[in-house]
Structure formats: C-alpha cells, structure tokens
Amino acid sequence: MPRATPSGPEAPEATVGTDAAFAPTVPAETALHTVRNISEVRHFFRTNDVPVFFIGATPFNLLGLDRWVRNFTYISYYDAWDGAHARVFTPVNKPYKEFGSGEEINNWLLLNPEVRSRMTKDLRPGVRPKVAMVFFDAETEHICEELGYDLILPPAELRSRLDSKIVTTQLGNEAGVPSVPNVLTTGTDWTTLRKVADESGLGKELVVQTPYGDSGKTTFFIANEADWDKYSSEIIGEQIKVMRRINNLPVAVEAVLTRSGTLVGPFLTELAGHSDLTPYQGGWCGNEMHPDVLTATQRTRATDLVQRMGDRLSKEGYRGFFEVDVLVDTDTDEVYLGELNPRISGASAITNVTAGAYADVPLFLFHLLEYMDVEFDLDIDEINARWEALSGADVWSQMIIKETSETVELLTATPATGQYQLDSNGALVFSRPAMDWHMLQNESEAFFLRIYGPGDYRWKGADLGILVTKGRLQVERNGSTQLSIRAKHFIDSVRAGFTGLPLSATEPVEATAGIGVKTQW
Template structure:
C-alpha cells in the first residue's frame, strides 16, 4: 500500500444517490487524478482526519460501522511537476458534491496584507495659506515666514499665488491710477505716490509728508525722486524680513531708475530699460509685426522732410488723401497727427521733420484694446475692451487715448479668436527679443466683418 493510501481517513456518507467522487490530498511529488466513478447510492469524500472537526469525526465513525458502497481507489502516479491536475466531473454529477470536491482540492491562498492605494501626503511647514474666491488680498491673514516656491499651472493657481504673496511689492508713480485696485487681488501690494488724491485715507497709498517744490520734466524724474526720498525708503524697508528684497513696478523708468534700485537692494520687476525703449518704437514694432504675420493698418514707413515728400510716399502706397502720421515715440496720442492738406502739415511739421515716421491711411474703425503678459511659458492674453480716443472733454489730443469700456459684446466669438491669434503671434515675436512682462496692443476692426488689423 502506498504512502498516500495508508493515511487514515474517514468516510462521510450522504443520504441521496449520486455520482461518487473520491479526492485525496496528494503526497509530495505526486499528482491527484479525479476519475469518474460508477453510479452508486452514496457519495464518499475522503479528507484527512486531522482536518476534520471532532464532532464530525465521531459521527463519521458511527456511520462507518454500517455497510457502505465499495469505493474506488484513487490512482496516483509520479510526475515531474508538483502541480495538481483535476478532471472536471460530468454534467450529470451533483453540483453540491462537485463544489465540495473542488474546495477540498484547491490550495489555500496566501494572505495579502492590506495596502492603502492612495498614500496621504504629510503636510510640511510652512503651510501655504488657503485662499478662496471671497478672499480679499488686501485684508488676508498673515502669510508664512518663508516663501514656498512652486510652479503655477493655471489661472486658478496664478490667482492663489498672488493672493498669498508675502513679498512686498510697490507701484511707484506720480499717481496710483495705473494699477489702482490691484491691491485687492495681490497681497502685500502698496502704492508710493507723489500726489495723494485720498488725503491719507487710502490704507495702501503712501505719500511723503515733506515734498519741496520741484519742477519735474518727466515721469521718470518723479519716480527717481520718490525712490531716493528718505521717507519712502524707510517705508519700503519697514518690517522687512532679513534677506527679502522689495519689488518695484513703474510705468516710467530709465537707466537711472535701474541704478537706484540696484544700490538700494530693490528688485525692478520690468524688462531692461534699453530693451523697452527700443521695442517701444512704433517703427520697430510695425516691422516686427510684418515679420510675425500680424498686419497693420495700410501704411508706409518714411522720413519727415516736406509735405511734397509725404504725398509722394502716400500716393505710392495708395493710402488716399486723409493721412495719419506717427513718430516713433509718444503715448496717448501726443505724437499722432492727422494731415489732410498742406495747412495741416504746416501746423505739425515741427514735430515731424527729421524723424522716422509711419504714414497710415485714415480708416473708419472700432479700436479694441487688449493687454497681455509675456512669460517663459507663453503669452497670457487678457480681456478685450473698446478704447476711447479724442474726446475733447477727456483729452486735449485729437487722437489721444482717454479711457476704456469693457462689456461682453465688445467682440464676437470669431473676432475674439482672431484678435487673440494676432496678440499671441506678436507676443511670440517679442519673446525672441528676450522681452518679458506686460504689453498692450490695439486691434482695429473695420466695418468689413472679416477684416482686422493690429497696431502697437
């Protein structure tokens, strides 16, 4: 008798007749073959005695004393593999007996420890203050003592970044109107202004108390004077953490402004003055727009010499009788001139002669302004709004900018997509010059729905 059949076992006899299946636990190095047995009046399942419960073993002993049907001896053979081979019982076999046999022959599965599929990140200090839509950056709670650098991936994270900013940022200018209200969006943002329209009532505007009478020649002179003022310097370094440098933003600045900021330990968050001066030229940006596939109002670039030379250049470019002439530099229409005849030329010739000029056809258009920011990741285009120009009650200059209006119907969806494409193209072209920061463009929409041009 083999080692397999010599093991003691007990027979459990079920009362109803069915196909008899015998399953025995294989010994090491053997495989078990379950064979179909002849029909019998009972089903016998052989299990190791050690695995049976004491009560079941006692009952099986009593039943074994009664005559039982002859069982079929299991056939065993040695095979190279130790993997059990089980032959399924025929379709006529009892489902209950088959299930019991398979469960008896199947090995127990190893217990797998429970693993959390989503490990939780352990918060580290310092924590970034949470910001919500209702948070007002001007009155936000205290920021962490150490700045946590991270990359912003969308507009929501940009908003959160500025609302939790802990680095002091100062806008310096004659008045704060250029960025008025930004302190409600950017935390730790303040204004240093020469003129205080609030008479000290605005909590984020600082104006020096002692201001000697000075005749300033430009906005750059005002800003440089403010940066060197002792009261302003004390205010900008008040409660400043060691190693932290205040950031400065301005509209008007020059190389002298850059030198002052370097000496005082301020970060001037603007492009280099030399680069901005070059790109501020209407002649330069017109050429760059042509290179980028951004069309301008029909124009010709020329030199201001005489009215006759102006007409010859305009006629060669088919610009018509009513002309708009611009010199390279100047804002708010100060260097934009409307010339329809020689009398108009005589009126403005002193500001035009001996300069490079851009001569344009005068068109009937809807001017739409847009502001964008050039970043390392691309150009972020802002909303579009109409421009107000030449209103006598708002500006002394006939072609001067004097305000903006914004409403949802400024542009159609098609026009907006076209305008955004033009602005992005120009932004990509400026990027090749190394420019980073703010830019402002104007899209001129003619009565023809599909026609659009761009102007810097």
C-alpha cells in the first residue's frame, strides 16, 4: 500500500447538501428567527457564519460534517492528510509530551498558541467560537471560559456522573427502562458475591461491571471462584453491577436530546473482541449498520427505551448528543438497557452517512442546533418516523485497527489516508486521496484514515487507523459472530503497509509506553 504524496486539497465533490463550505454567508442578524423544518435547518447551517470547531486526537468521529456546516473546522493532534485537508488544522510545533487521556490531548490543543491563533482568525467582534469534542473535563471548561469559547457540551460534572454504569442503571429503573436482571452492591469477596447473586436469582454465570471504563476493560465474566480470584483486585471496594449472563446481541444507537424532544439515530451492531483487530477481550473495535440489526418489534422497543432515557436525562439538565448500548436477549427477545455514553461516540462516523442524513441532515446537526444562537421548533416525532422508514436503506461498516502484537517500533512507512479499492487481482490498492468516506459506492471500495504516521511509535493496543466500507464485515458461523474473509483481507492489507524499526532490546518498554497518543473513542 504505497503512501500518497501530498498534493493539496482534493477538489470538492458535489453531493446533495454537502457543499456548505462553499456557500455564501448569511449574517446572524438576518438569519431565520425560528427554524421549523428540515429545509430551514439545512439553510441555517449552509449559511452559518459562526466558527464551529471539533477538537481531538483525530477528526474521525465527525469527519464529513464540514460538507453540511459552513465554517466547520477540525483541530487535530494528528494530521492524516499531511496538510491536504482544507478543513483540518494541526499545529506544527508539537514537542514530545506524554498524554494520559483524551482530555489531556484536547486541553493541550486548546492551549497551543497556533491553535488559539487559528480559532480567532477573522473572528467578527462579539462572536464566540463554538467548540465540540469527545473528551473534556473541568479544566477544559475553565480554558474555554478564559479564552472566550463556547463549549457546546453538557457540564463536565454532569457528564462524569452520568458516565457511571451504576447511575445509568438507576436512572433507567426510574424511567421504566429495564436492564438485564441485576443487583447493585459493593465488591467484597467471592462468598458475598455468590450470596447476593443467589438472592437475586441471577444464576451461576455472572457478569460484573465496575462504574467506569471503556471498551469492555471493566466488564468481568465470573462463573467460579477461580474467575473471581483472577479479577478480584479490580473489583474489591468498588460499587458493582452484578448481572445474569445472557446470550445477547449488543446494539449501539445514538440520539440527541433537544428542546423539541429526543431524536433517535440508526441502530448498529458492534464489532467486539476480534483478535485480528484488538488485543482486548471484549473490546469494542467497530460497528456495522444494516437492515437486519433489529426486527421491527425490537426496533420499536429499543426506540422507546432510548426516548425514555432521553426524557429522564432531561430532568438531570442534560442536552445534546448521547449514545446508548442496547442488549437484545437472543433467547427471550427481551430488549434491555446496556450502557449510556453521554458524549459523541465512535458510532457517530457511520451515523452521519445514513440515508436519513442525506435525505435530511446528519444527526449531529441537531446537537449543534441545540447549542447555536437560534430558536427552533421541530416535529421530532415526524423526523423519527421518517428515519425509521429509511432504516433499511444503508449497509456500512467500520473497523478500528489496533496493534495486536507485543512489538514496540518506530514507524518508518505507513498507508496513506484515502480511498482504496480491490483491483482485478483482488489486491487492496490505493485509489485516490479523499477527505472522508462519503463517496464510497460499493463493497470493493474502502476508506482508510491513518492515525500514526512515519516518526510515530506503535505498541500493543495502539490505534493504527480506521477503515470504513460499504457492506458487512461480520458473518454468523457455528453459532458465533466472526470476521468475514473480506474483512480479514482488508485488515491484512492495511497492516502490510506499516513498517518500522524495533526498539533496542536493551531499552525499557516503560520508557516508550507513553510516546504518541492513545486515541480514545
């Protein structure tokens, strides 16, 4: 997979409603006073004159939103296009620094002088830039307040509380949203765990979760004392949710809580724990969207579940984007609340290329609308009904490709960001530079977003890049979900494009563990 030579921004491609960056400005004082329908939503964002920034290690989550929103820019730590994407800004001066979280990355970017200069360039008097991101904290809020930016997200304190799996379960109970049969308790010892599980009728095989954690890293499957001994150090002293272990289909759905109601996006299945993609057992590594994710009955139940959660979140003062993990019991057909992610999520990338998005606008634009200086009164029920009717029109998949080996290497060559296709010999070859995946047409094409480039390090668990394609990447075989032959071919082809120099065997791995940024979704 040869790396493309940067040659400047790709010429804009004309698609329905996706040329907002080239639309004329309508000053705020002459904009619509109250937005009442999708046509006016499109017009508002197509002529937007307020700068909106998405900040993060990569622009992956909201890549392509600049097609709909004028003055939308990505501030990114990694530049996957080497300067060729006109709407991606990456500071040139990036001295070595170890980051421990996504919040640290975003705060560093906000404080960077090059970024601050870019965000205030040509800013009209009285206008405050709007800032969105996946990860933020109280420090982020203080920085934005001092610099005069509007952080268009719910308060960090509220988001942190809602992020707890324990709080999610409690709020779901209050909203009449069922979880998998469970009991909430404190981790102490094996005997006590077994006792509370038996009293609640949870069975012999248990699933134990601690309040916080991502990608399955704080979910433990415990069937006997040996399992308890293996995980007890991470459970003892923690509040825990103890669940009956069920045969389940995990489904992700994003939604937006607005003043007009809760808008529910498409339902996606998850790629999780595939050893070709991630070294973490049960770890999230992608999504699929297809017509058969849920039956009509399951979809109705799941939509009601999400809307009930939205109603309950509104009582907490929450506004905007959130993601819900839904669990379908494949033995009983029951639909349960899994987890709540009060933020933009990894599923956002596919959510924004649905038929509903192209017929109307991407889901995230309703989040922006909630935080922009505009009044609106929309018929959310009508939009939800129309999007549900279009739910069978899309088949998309994405894979997060992590380093799965024990290697620690300095990368010397990496695949280029852009569009790829399977040639006549079945090889995956670079087709052309591309800004995002919105122009993919069929299953023989894929878009690869590089994260780490030459000069960066890779190690076990590091995110190498994201591949997006039309069509499914999983198959059902022998009662389990496995990666398809096509998916494994894509993965092998991408990995073949990464080459590097191993670190000296005498150099401690600990000294390199923080080099680069561990991207979080």
